[in-house]
Amino acid sequence: MHSARVISAPLVGLLIAAVALGSPIVTSVSPTPQSLTATRTTQIVINFDSAIDPSSINTSTVMVWGRWSGMMAGQFQMENANTQVRFMPSGNFSAGEWVTVSLSRGVKGQTGDSLARGYAWNFWIRSGPGTMNLIELGRLPVRRQGEGHIQTYGAYAGDVNHDGWTDFLCPNEIPHDVRVFMNDGAGGYNTFTVYPIPGGNTPSTNEGVDLNGDSIMDFAVGNAGNDSVTVFIGVGDGTFLPSRNYQAATGVRGLSTMDLDGDGDSDLAVANEASDNVSILKNNGDGTYQAAVN
16 A cells, blocks of 8 residues: 555656646746836847747737837847747837736747746836926817817827827717827827717726737727727727727726736726626627626
């Protein structure tokens, strides 16, 4: 009896190890998670415990997203016998912005095994020193000529047309719309375009991100009045396609985007004030969403 037990234990251990060794594992990353010192031109380095298949590394499986600058283009370089991936951005991040790097299960080892699950982390781009003395340069009207109270509630700043300048979008609760201000390249915002939300009600909480994997900024906004999420797909020139609504739960008051299932696209997590729950909407991969799971 004793000899049987001694033999069986290491055999079980060997079998478990053999299964685990098939999937590559991220061992370290740079910049480090939540670091505050990365520069605008920082390169991103990911180290694995085993060699990676270079053909599995691309902007769909390793996504680099700046909170304001949008999806970052660049080149990948394999190093250290393919155990290290280096991403060299083709442009600059925005000073002070939050950057997300997300790896999908499409990253594969040389044996063909995928990452067991997605991997993501965030870091901050360092800002230069400032006096903290803020000077008002001007005020921009969000209302159209002769329009009454519209109750602008929330805003998102981001490079909608990827020209290197920050644009901004404002949801408005009373007319149920989103108004898009495009930067003129000199920091000015002289006009805006109104995007109505048919079937929307009291839009407020919002987020900009690439929802359909084309490296163009899209926009999602939660409607507190009718418990839905509205998705706008960006064209790339600062305009958006007609919106589409998705049902969440009662009293949408918070919205976040993230790759929840490691498949390389952005899912939606919606916080619902009145129903005291969170709605998860999984992306179909093209910027459309499955029915919410609460």
